[in-house]
Amino acid sequence: MISTTLRSLGLAIAAAMLLLVNFAGAEDAKVENAKVEDTKVMIDNFTFEPVQLTVKVGTTVTWTNRDDIPHTVVSAGKFRSKTMDTDGTFSFTFTTAGDYKYFCSLHPHMTGTVKVE
Amino acid sequence: MSDHDHHDEGNGISRRRVLECMTWAGTGVLWTVTGGVPHSLGMVGSAQAAEAKAMTFLQISDSHVGFDKPANPNALGTLEEAINKVKAMPAKPSFMIHTGDITHLSKVEEFDNAERIISQAKLDVHYVPGEHDFIDEEVKLYKERYGKGTKGAGWYSFDAGGVHFVGLVNVVDLKGGGLGNLGAEQLEWLEDDLKGKSKSTPIVLFAHIPLWTVYPQWGWGTEDGGRALEYVKGFGSVTVLNGHIHQVMQKVEGNVTFHTARSTAFPQPAPGSAPSPGPMKVEDSKLRTMLGVASINFKQNNQPLAIIDTPLVG
Numbered sequence: 001m002i003s004t005t006l007r008s009l010g011l012a013i014a015a016a017m018l019l020l021v022n023f024a025g026a027e028d029a030k031v032e033n034a035k036v037e038d039t040k041v042m043i044d045n046f047t048f049e050p051v052q053l054t055v056k057v058g059t060t061v062t063w064t065n066r067d068d069i070p071h072t073v074v075s076a077g078k079f080r081s082k083t084m085d086t087d088g089t090f091s092f093t094f095t096t097a098g099d100y101k102y103f104c105s106l107h108p109h110m111t112g113t114v115k116v117e
Numbered sequence: 118m119s120d121h122d123h124h125d126e127g128n129g130i131s132r133r134r135v136l137e138c139m140t141w142a143g144t145g146v147l148w149t150v151t152g153g154v155p156h157s158l159g160m161v162g163s164a165q166a167a168e169a170k171a172m173t174f175l176q177i178s179d180s181h182v183g184f185d186k187p188a189n190p191n192a193l194g195t196l197e198e199a200i201n202k203v204k205a206m207p208a209k210p211s212f213m214i215h216t217g218d219i220t221h222l223s224k225v226e227e228f229d230n231a232e233r234i235i236s237q238a239k240l241d242v243h244y245v246p247g248e249h250d251f252i253d254e255e256v257k258l259y260k261e262r263y264g265k266g267t268k269g270a271g272w273y274s275f276d277a278g279g280v281h282f283v284g285l286v287n288v289v290d291l292k293g294g295g296l297g298n299l300g301a302e303q304l305e306w307l308e309d310d311l312k313g314k315s316k317s318t319p320i321v322l323f324a325h326i327p328l329w330t331v332y333p334q335w336g337w338g339t340e341d342g343g344r345a346l347e348y349v350k351g352f353g354s355v356t357v358l359n360g361h362i363h364q365v366m367q368k369v370e371g372n373v374t375f376h377t378a379r380s381t382a383f384p385q386p387a388p389g390s391a392p393s394p395g396p397m398k399v400e401d402s403k404l405r406t407m408l409g410v411a412s413i414n415f416k417q418n419n420q421p422l423a424i425i426d427t428p429l430v431g
Contacts, residue, residue: 106248
């Protein structure tokens with residue numbers, strides 16, 4: 001009886017430890033995903049940084065406007081953000097490979113490219 | 118052609134010289150037309166305004182109502198100050214033109230506030246839109262308010278005091294990597310609009326973005342502006358009035374006088390003098406010293422332009 005109980009307890013502890021390990025593993029995976037799938041483009045001084053970006057299919061790119069002037073992000077026929085005021089953001093998930101040239105429709109001299117592989 | 122270009126890079130004039138040719142944020146520019154030639158009489162409030170004869174009109178620009186960033190936390194307040202100057206003018210102008218960026222973000226309350234302040238001048242106002250006036254989601258607020266009787270995105274012409282005025286729109290359908298844009302439809306209309314006019318009719322073209330190339334690296338120019346200028350070539354007197362760059366810049370080229378107006382909201386840097394054309398933060402005490410700081414006098418017969426500093430404060 002006692003030994004069975006102990007054994008059960010042992011199993012329970014082992015299971016709990018496994019769970020803990022699994023949680024830790026999941027956390028690691030999340031961090032890993034963040035690195036691979038979320039990519040940022042900053043808008044500073046009327047320029048996109050990085051101006052050219054290479055990402056994998058499925059990546060979500062988020063643009064953040066850090067200027068005191070509103071900007072947009074437009075790729076003809078592909079995506080079009082609303083006007084982003086200061087600290088405004090826009091995200092787009094790239095599901096198809098290709099070169100995506102984009103620009104700011106308010107300040108068209110501002111251009112950038114996302115290369116999706 | 119006896120070109121006089123105040124800051125022609127081709128002539129090797131230094132940036133310092135360019136800076137000397139420019140002055141900063143102000144209130145409005147008073148124009149008069151005598152003998153068919155428009156002259157700028159200087160900043161509102163200067164003594165010269167009292168000498169206005171014949172038809173006078175006023176240009177204000179880039180009020181950016183709604184702008185509240187460090188370069189000027191109260192753009193509505195400085196617009197009101199500019200309008201108060203207009204109200205206090207000894208000789209009332211015939212009307213006013215506004216060369217765009219009435220609002221900062223095309224919000225209903227921004228248009229409402231702009232209207233509430235500008236209407237206090239009790240003058241007819243002829244508007245053209247800036248890119249900041251077309252960023253509401255449905256792109257309809259500007260046209261609802263100011264688009265009556267206009268063509269396309271809001272272009273039109275009218276006659277006043279023997280002068281033919283043409284308001285153009287160069288802030289829509291902009292192409293990646295490009296500059297301001299008038300587009301084929303508007304250019305066709307312009308050619309047609311000018312066709313019946315006698316060559317002795319003085320022409321005033323006004324639009325938001327400069328119709329001439331000021332600094333393409335910052336998008337300060339209009340892709341097909343040269344086409345519009347082709348159509349006015351035969352006319353004896355042509356004046357091109359723009360905003361957008363928040364500083365005074367002028368050039369006389371043959372029969373054409375180009376001028377950009379100050380903003381009532383915030384100054385922007387001289388071309389290439391800063392990392393970007395964004396709002397230029399100056400000391401609080403300096404901003405209003407800059408408002409209304411310069412008077413601009415156009416002289417006849419291609420003489421050099423005179424820019425005289427006349428600060429309203431300090």
